[in-house]
Amino acid sequence: MAQTPQQRKANEKYAKHEAAKRGKGQISIKQKQHSKSPVSTGWLVILAFVVxxxxxxxxxxIVPELWSAVGSMFGRLTA
Structure with a gap:
């Protein structure tokens, strides 16, 4: 059975009280680690340019060659 918010709050209060009796500090909250990319932005730009x-x-x-081919084909059709 899942805890209600009221039960969860009461459990946290009780746990803090018991931890204080044992002489322990407050429960530490883990911080999210912000991981950096192993490749810098400059190298990514260079890699994208190479690819x-x-x-x-x-x-x-190729585009000018295609335009000239299309133009000559259109010229032959209209002539």
């Missing part, structure tokens, strides 16, 4: 940069440069090279 995606080649694709971008290849598209910049």
């Amino acid at each position: 995606c940069g080649g694709l971008i440069f290849e598209l910049l090279r």
Whole structure:
């Protein structure tokens, strides 16, 4: 059976009272540790450029060729 909020509060009060009788300090609350990434932001940017940069440069090279091919195909259809 689950505790009601009133029961939980009473249990915490009792536990604090008993801990004080034994001479123990208050229960410590664990802090969440903020973990840092092992890779810095600069290295992530460089990695993204290496991975995606080649694709971008290849598209910049191919797009004019595609436009000229589409234009010539359209020219042949209209002529």
